[in-house]
Amino acid sequence: MSPRANPDQPDRRDFMKKACCVAIGGVLGAVPVASGVALYLDPLLRNSSGNSDGVKVRVTTLDALPADGVPRRFPILASRVDAWTKTPEAPIGAIYLSRPADAQSSVKAYNVICPHAGCFVDYVAALPDAPAQAGYLCPCHNSTFQLNGAVAGRTSPAPRGLDELECSIENGNEVWVRFQNFQAGTADKVPLGA
Ligand code: FES
Structure with missing residues (x-):
């Protein structure tokens, strides 16, 4: 019997050719799709770990700080990247800065968040339990x-003092702070993302 006698064979060859083309086309098509998906998810993957090192921000200049050590409150502005959206500068927290009269390099920075349960503390010229002393009250x-x-009152429920932040003077008079938040309710300073 001649090969032509089996009418199914050409159809089977055609079918196999088409199946191979579809399979190869599928593989080649999957590469750009996978790249696109990876690119699309990239911000989520990058931001999933948070930033426990904080964010370094130029807050003010030395001249804006009272020279007598009285703290001044400043908002911390920074741009944020949430998944696919980059938000231009917006408040992400606040700090107190104080400049002792004697040394330019010893500007102190404290996060305004109370380490007890997260309220904002206020500067007060006289503490309730030590009226001769200025300090912070939650x-x-x-x-x-x-x-x-440092914690002042013996009855203060805060488990630790205010969270001091890394602070530096750059370019002569710019005050830079590495802003970060810390877990409330613990005796140890446990960094959270900024
Ligand atoms: S949150 Fe400040 S004392 Fe409780």
Whole structure:
């Protein structure tokens, strides 16, 4: 019997050719699709770990700080990248800065967040339990702090002092701070993302 006698064979060859073309086309098509998906998800992957090192921000200049050590509150502005959206500068927190009269390099920076449960502390010229002393008072549960950030009152529920932040003077008079938040309610300073 001649090969032509089996009418199914040409159809089977055609079918196999078409199947191979579809398979190869599928593989080649999957590469750009996979790249596109990876690119699309990239911001999520990059941001999933948070930034526990904080963010370095230029806050103000030395001239804006009172020279007598009285702290001044400043908002921290920074741009944020949330998944696919880059937000231009917006407030991400606040700090107190103080400049002791004697040394330019010893500007102190404290996060305004109370380490007890996260309320914002206020600067007060007279602490309730030590009226001769200025410091910080938390309005939520009355924790008090000295100007150096240490817990002031023996009845303060805060488990640690205010969180001091890394601060530097650059280009002669610019005050830069590495801003970050820390976990509330613990005796140890445990960094969170900025
Ligand atoms: S949150 Fe500040 S004392 Fe409780």
